[in-house]
Amino acid sequence: MSARVEMRGLRVSFPSPRGPVEVVRGVSLDLGAEKLGIVGESGSGKSLTARAILKLLPAAAHIRAERLRFDDIDVLTAGERQMRAIRGRRAGLILQDPKYALNPVMTAGAQIAEAWRAHHRGRRRQAMEAAVELLAQVRIRDPARVAGLYPHELSGGMGQRVMIAMMLAPDPELLIADEPTSALDATVQAEILRLIDDLVSRRGMGLILISHDLPLVSHFCDRVMVMYAGRVVEELRAADLAAARHPYTRGLLDCMPSLLHPKPRLPVLARDAAWNE
Template sequence: MSSPLLEVENLRVSFPTHSGRVEVVKGLSFTLGRERLGIVGESGSGKSMTGRSILKLIRKPGEVTADKLRFEGIDILDQNEKQMRAIRGARISMVMQDPKFSLNPVMTVGEQIAEALVTHQKLGRKEVQQRILDMLVAVRINDPERVAKLYPHEVSGGMGQRIMIAMMLIPEPELLIADEPTSALDVSVQAQVLDIIDDLVTRKGMGLILISHDLALVSRYCDRILVMNAGRVVEECAAGQLDKAQHPYTRGLLAAMPVIDETRDELPVLDRTQWAGT
């Protein structure tokens, strides 16, 4: 493995509430090379906040601290807004959850993709147009000229998510964070979208952080997996070795996964008393 793309050490994200600050990420550490890392966890486990803090997108009054948060040697926490803007999109990008909400309703698909590109590169109109069409083809959209002129409400969820991917990959970033990229989609198109992400990430040698609550999906598309619970990493393992997981939370999640042809009437419920101190 080459030198790490991303180093995270003791990352903490907290928000003030009426009863004092609440930490949603409590000392997360990991390093990422040009590989595919999956972060799995239930709702509220802090996985999305981890993704957003890498992009420094936690808005005030949220607070991010870390002993180390370095992307290619750049200290993310040290960067000012202007320096961050040069990194966002261009070097680290993020595919969001639901294209129904994450695409601007009053801009055409083409305009939104173009914006992602021209924010970082000065290009002629013709060239921009060509890059957009190429990118749309790369995410397997067959008639890119027509789709580029559509508004988000005129496309399906699966197509919306492919447009999202096109938009996030067009400036050719080195790291892509995919935050639940398929949880708003029909099962039938989930694999299609993930295949596209997988294909493009592998082909361009990018790093990928796939955030999901779906263990099976993450183990299929990632090299390494972090299992998060209540703001902490409870398990870290290679995707193939998930069945050898140690932590009771991971074991519980695995046990709760239904298998085709099984005869269990009832799936087991997580017994949180085994690990949770709170």
């Protein structure tokens, strides 16, 4: 059960004193039950592109597209009410830092139960039981105890698991993970990504994984879109990453220090004005 996302020529602009500035400039993508990675530097428009699907953009953003559909819903013309039926219920969003994304004055269990009740009919007791069950699904040992903890009592990795459990509560068809592990340690990072990978495959969901880490994304996704200055400069199967042709993609791969293949000096990215065109 996964929804199709269809995006044609997405443009997002922000007003400025010198007229509107376009930060996403004609991005198209199609997504089914697969894992898509969007990679790019800060400011490349990768987060805005993914959030446009949920219409979760800053108030000043102006969004245009030839076509932007979530399954049978036209996102461009959908009202807030219709969008709320997508957000959370059909598409979940996992953010970078659980410290900011969780409510500091509610226990983990209560937050997950709240998300569950927003989308299921059921009593408070039932919701709490569902929350503990979801915590177990994201592989938290002793889920009943963790359900009673507040966010400040959780480590970064635990907090991110709670976020994931909350997003899974309504059984969404699509999961958008925006830098889900950038705030976490390398050891925890791998665990969280494997967990997302496993849950997405098992439930047959679609996944959009946004990151600036190209090798990481290609490890966990089927397909990778590389964005630069608001455009997609290259799209390739994750397995073909080594065969990337665009100089920007190559530059991103080359400029990373490597543990196994030491380089005396790191090649730096020589930006070409033509990539903006």
